Amino acid sequence: MERPIFKPIGSPVEELDTPTVIVDLDILERNISTVASFFKDRKAKLRPRVDLHGCPALAHMQLAASDTVGGVSVATLGQAEAFSGSGINDFSVRGVVVTPQKIARLCALARHAAVTVAVDNPSNVADLSKAAAAAGVQVKVVVAISTKPDRLGVEPGQSAVDLAKAVGDSAGLVFDGFMTIEEKLKVDDVSQLAAESRGWTQRAIDAREAAEAAGVSVNTVSVGGTYNYEIAGATDGVTEIPAGSYALMDAKYRGRRDGLEPAAKIMTTVTSFPEGDKIITDGGNKAVGMDRGNPISVEFPEAKIGLSAEHGNIGLKTPTQKRIKLGDKMWFTPWDMGVTANLYDYMNAVRGGRLEAVWDLPARGRYR
Amino acid sequence: MDNYRPAVGTPIDQLDTPCLLIDMDALDNNYAVVAETYRDTVCKMRQHTKNIKSPRLANMQIQAGGTLNGVCTAKLSEAEVMVEGGIIDVLIPNQIVTRDKIARLAALNRLGDVKVTVDNADNIETISEVAVEQGVVIGVLIEVDTQMNRGGVRSPEHGVVLAKLAMSLPGVKFRGVMSHQSADGWPDADERMRLSKELIGICLEVKDAIEAEGIPVEMVSSGETFSYAAAAQILGVTEVEGGSYALMSNIYGYLDEFQVSNKVLGTIVSTPSPNIGIGDFGMKALSTAAAANATIEGISGVTIEEVQDEHIVLRSDGTEPFVVGQQFMLLPGYQDHMPNRWDQYIGVRKGVVEQVLDIPARGCHH
Numbered sequence: 001m002e003r004p005i006f007k008p009i010g011s012p013v014e015e016l017d018t019p020t021v022i023v024d025l026d027i028l029e030r031n032i033s034t035v036a037s038f039f040k041d042r043k044a045k046l047r048p049r050v051d052l053h054g055c056p057a058l059a060h061m062q063l064a065a066s067d068t069v070g071g072v073s074v075a076t077l078g079q080a081e082a083f084s085g086s087g088i089n090d091f092s093v094r095g096v097v098v099t100p101q102k103i104a105r106l107c108a109l110a111r112h113a114a115v116t117v118a119v120d121n122p123s124n125v126a127d128l129s130k131a132a133a134a135a136g137v138q139v140k141v142v143v144a145i146s147t148k149p150d151r152l153g154v155e156p157g158q159s160a161v162d163l164a165k166a167v168g169d170s171a172g173l174v175f176d177g178f179m180t181i182e183e184k185l186k187v188d189d190v191s192q193l194a195a196e197s198r199g200w201t202q203r204a205i206d207a208r209e210a211a212e213a214a215g216v217s218v219n220t221v222s223v224g225g226t227y228n229y230e231i232a233g234a235t236d237g238v239t240e241i242p243a244g245s246y247a248l249m250d251a252k253y254r255g256r257r258d259g260l261e262p263a264a265k266i267m268t269t270v271t272s273f274p275e276g277d278k279i280i281t282d283g284g285n286k287a288v289g290m291d292r293g294n295p296i297s298v299e300f301p302e303a304k305i306g307l308s309a310e311h312g313n314i315g316l317k318t319p320t321q322k323r324i325k326l327g328d329k330m331w332f333t334p335w336d337m338g339v340t341a342n343l344y345d346y347m348n349a350v351r352g353g354r355l356e357a358v359w360d361l362p363a364r365g366r367y368r
Numbered sequence: 369m370d371n372y373r374p375a376v377g378t379p380i381d382q383l384d385t386p387c388l389l390i391d392m393d394a395l396d397n398n399y400a401v402v403a404e405t406y407r408d409t410v411c412k413m414r415q416h417t418k419n420i421k422s423p424r425l426a427n428m429q430i431q432a433g434g435t436l437n438g439v440c441t442a443k444l445s446e447a448e449v450m451v452e453g454g455i456i457d458v459l460i461p462n463q464i465v466t467r468d469k470i471a472r473l474a475a476l477n478r479l480g481d482v483k484v485t486v487d488n489a490d491n492i493e494t495i496s497e498v499a500v501e502q503g504v505v506i507g508v509l510i511e512v513d514t515q516m517n518r519g520g521v522r523s524p525e526h527g528v529v530l531a532k533l534a535m536s537l538p539g540v541k542f543r544g545v546m547s548h549q550s551a552d553g554w555p556d557a558d559e560r561m562r563l564s565k566e567l568i569g570i571c572l573e574v575k576d577a578i579e580a581e582g583i584p585v586e587m588v589s590s591g592e593t594f595s596y597a598a599a600a601q602i603l604g605v606t607e608v609e610g611g612s613y614a615l616m617s618n619i620y621g622y623l624d625e626f627q628v629s630n631k632v633l634g635t636i637v638s639t640p641s642p643n644i645g646i647g648d649f650g651m652k653a654l655s656t657a658a659a660a661n662a663t664i665e666g667i668s669g670v671t672i673e674e675v676q677d678e679h680i681v682l683r684s685d686g687t688e689p690f691v692v693g694q695q696f697m698l699l700p701g702y703q704d705h706m707p708n709r710w711d712q713y714i715g716v717r718k719g720v721v722e723q724v725l726d727i728p729a730r731g732c733h734h
């Protein structure tokens with residue numbers, strides 16, 4: 001568990017114990033309203049993907065602001081359990097739940113929350129049905145549509161329709177529609193991004209059309225994310241977008257998404273300044289995170305950032321003219337905030353340079 | 369935070385996955401190797417807890433032997449956890465620079481002997497001031513840069529200046545010198561000895577220079593997993609800061625006296641085609657360092673095709689087809705980041721749960 005020295009609400013941000021996550025509330029609110037205005041009066045709705053931060057306080061802001069489906073998207077059952085304690089009662093789990101232990105947990109959650117889970121396999125449908133019927137609960141089920149061969153889900157054709165029908169015929173289960181379980185597209189080129197995300201979306205639309213042609217009615221088609229919400233959200237037949245990164249943003253999306261700016265940064269402290277072109281801080285890989293790419297230094301955006309496990313190392317091209325003292329703060333924009341948020345138990349919500357709230361992250365580490 | 373505490377005796381195949389396992393036989397082996405290596409040497413192990421983040425695991429090495437009954441920690445908050453776990457001799461081989469953190473270090477020194485490394489005169493002065501205010505004495509060691517290119521003095525002269533300063537100030541006690549080197553895989557034992565001598569030698573030069581000024585150097589804390597055997601043979605080194613050796617990982621395969629004991633247990637949740645199995649954990653639970661050079665145990669003929677954020681895609685060569693619900697284990701390439709992402713280890717022996725070990729220093733970034 002993190003053990004920061006807490007500071008009173010209203011404290012200047014530079015006085016907070018480091019390394020720590022600082023969320024700029026003005027930027028966060030702008031990001032949330034940018035996305036909310038896109039979804040205003042649109043057929044497709046937002047289902048905030050909250051596993052990217054694990055924070056109920058933030059999830060409630062996302063749900064309050066946008067035209068949403070009224071529920072959230074999570075990656076694991078454990079995350080849904082963590083959020084269910086905070087008044088959120090509609091979950092869509094972007095994954096399949098196959099083991100007896102997990103199916104039992106799913107049914108327990110379905111007693112007091114609306115729960116949607118994905119399937120890609122008929123024997124799993126039978127297992128879910130048996131457990132849900134025995135527990136006397138209803139579980140909403142979407143058929144997972146793969147985005148490419150050999151990935152989670154089924155092809156959009158006959159196997160998707162067969163699974164949909166099997167769900168519809170199963171006690172305790174309600175067939176709700178289709179979902180793609182996507183990795184983020186790692187492409188910079190805007191037209192390539194549009195083409196690839198349309199390709200993924202189209203597979204879910206194909207499944208919808210095939211099901212409807214077979215007389216199965218489809219309520220939900222859930223596709224896309226922050227990287228393509230305007231594309232997916234404007235596509236006929238799509239009903240919800242599980243986008244999440246738009247709220248806190250990160251370096252990976254910075255400059256690639258109009259109206260969205262990084263709201264979350266890591267504040268660190270200079271602990272050593274051994275050479276004029278090298279600044280050592282207390283934020284290493286374990287605190288800043290670099291699984292998907294290097295963070296960007298706010299003060300020295302051109303610097304080469306090296307993170308060993310416990311130390312940050314800002315490598316400058318030439319010795320800095322700035323006077324650097326031990327104790328100075330150095331800020332970083334993480335490359336992927338989903339990775340970084342998972343390292344923390346708290347986030348500091350800051351407005352105008354002063355601490356406004358400390359947010360708990362109870363869904364951190366819920367891999368099960 | 370997760371709080372998964374399966375009952376002692378639970379068979380592995382009934383565990384709710386993913387979970388972070390410790391193979392207790394492998395751990396015992398690793399601790400026994402260290403106990404044996406340092407049994408009769410002057411130099412002792414001071415286990416680094418960055419890789420374990422659990423005082424319980426550190427206390428197991430202390431009981432097994434070969435140590436000086438103390439540990440190193442990467443951060444101040446990690447040191448607090450160790451002191452609370454009953455380990456009062458702690459070295460933080462890192463810089464603590466802000467006044468409020470130094471005050472916290474001082475408070476910890478009311479119970480423990482918690483030392484810190486320094487490389488800067490202003491820092492030593494601040495530690496002195498705060499320690500005097502708090503009425504305690506804080507031990508300091510001079511950190512020497514031998515290879516890592518981060519904190520640490522770059523010359524014996526600078527080391528001497530700082531040691532003299534520490535000697536002259538109230539509230540601080542000069543204890544010695546410290547350095548850390550990194551292992552990028554030096555399979556050959558002679559080469560490891562040569563490199564260890566060369567790099568640790570830079571730290572020993574600082575020691576010699578300080579002693580030449582008539583200042584006694586009590587501690588020389590240096591060496592880590594790759595150099596654990598070599599450092600014990602280098603005259604002057606009093607303690608080794610081994611971290612990775614305890615739970616081990618694939619990249620240290622050349623140290624074949626140790627065994628990988630930290631593994632992630634997962635379940636195949638989908639088989640989109642006969643030779644593809646999708647597992648129920650991904651990068652978030654692992655880290656890139658753990659995922660690179662990772663291997664799979666428990667299903668034969670399997671390689672890792674892709675590590676996604678929440679799933680892992682495995683490919684089989686056809687030896688053993690994947691089955692939904694089947695378990696597998698991942699052996700990490702590099703283990704260090706995993707305890708920082710999990711809240712419990714499940715200690716297993718002979719196929720059943722032996723003990724559940726909390727990871728109280730997880731997230732101790734401060």
Ligand SMILES: Cc1ncc(COP(=O)(O)O)c(C=O)c1O
Pocket residue numbers: 309416418419440461547548551591592593594609610611612613
């Ligand atoms: C100062 C210090 N000492 C010791 C260690 C432990 O090294 P190893 O894991 O190679 O034993 C580390 C690891 O980064 C370290 O930073």
